[in-house]
Amino acid sequence: MGGELIKQEFHNVSDFGLDDIFDCGQCFRWNKETDGSWSGIVEGAFANISFRPVRGEDTGTVIIWSNLYAADPERREKYWSNYLDLDRDYSAIKRILGTEDVVMQKAIKASPGIRILNQNKWETLISFIISQNNNIPRIKNCIESLCRAYGHRIGKLKGSSIFSFPAIEDIIALEENDLDVCRLGYRARYITETAKQVARDGGAFLENAENVPTAEIAAYLEGLTGVGAKVANCIMLFSMKKTEVFPIDVWMRRVMSRFYGMGEDNISAIADYAERNFGNYGGIAQQYLFNYIRKLKDTNPAVYERFGFEK
Secondary structure: OOOOOEEEEEEEEEOOOHHHHHOOOOOOOEEEOOOOOEEEEEOOEEEEEEEEEOOOOOEEEEEEEEOOOOOOHHHHHHHHHHHOOOOOOHHHHHHHHHOOOHHHHHHHHHOOOOOOOOOOHHHHHHHHHHOOOOOHHHHHHHHHHHHHHHOOEEEEEOOEEEEOOOOHHHHHOOOHHHHHHHOOOOHHHHHHHHHHHHHHHOOHHHHOHHHOOHHHHHHHHHOOOOOOHHHHHHHHHHHOOOOOOOOOOHHHHHHHHHHHOOOOOOHHHHHHHHHHHHHHHHHHHHHHHHHHHHHHHHHOHHHHHHOOOOO
């Protein structure tokens, strides 16, 4: 595995659900194990996360086994607390978002354990470029192909080698056709060109972006090849703590049209509604709504069909 796994525990954690967090479209290198835990690769290290609830209470213990920052306990604890957004009061956010919003109340109830991950910025940028016009299983396969081809081997898991996510310097040396093996299609050019653009300052702006005003970050990201408003918002939400942004894709347009009576093609009106009604928690609201629709297909297919979410 590339180093001994070390146990890290966080106690009295509420509003935490592994499936809600790792299967809501915000990350792509985590996979569910048969015991209900989730395993993934972060910062070039393996990790397995489980949650042990306290019987009769809405809290539990997050248990992490990882070789990340093995020699630095303080750094390791800070990293995981930040990565899992454990210092944010999601109970308070739910109360704010759910006040006088019946749709949001249902969405929160469907996925009460969602937390927004604070992921590696470079990896999130490239991952969401790959995500465009793609489904989650294929996104994950494309990313794993990219890691196998140009990442670094960090160990073995279940008999197979596992790899880190390629660094900027691993990508800038490549030409577009070097990525043919990853089956990325037109996104290959986006990735190679974006890598060169990010590398102009050694990745400094991207790495420090969470300390920059949102509008300035959005302008920078949308200036990169293959990054539009929706992808930029996903990058800011899932790696830069910009929870006020509200990513709008075809699914969110349908949600806002069917449930909130907005014009499906009126992107500016949808964004304005989110800003006025969801405020600083627009991105968290988006995740509740997005996951609600994904689950609705299985939990209430009649409603899902009646609202025509796949039309």
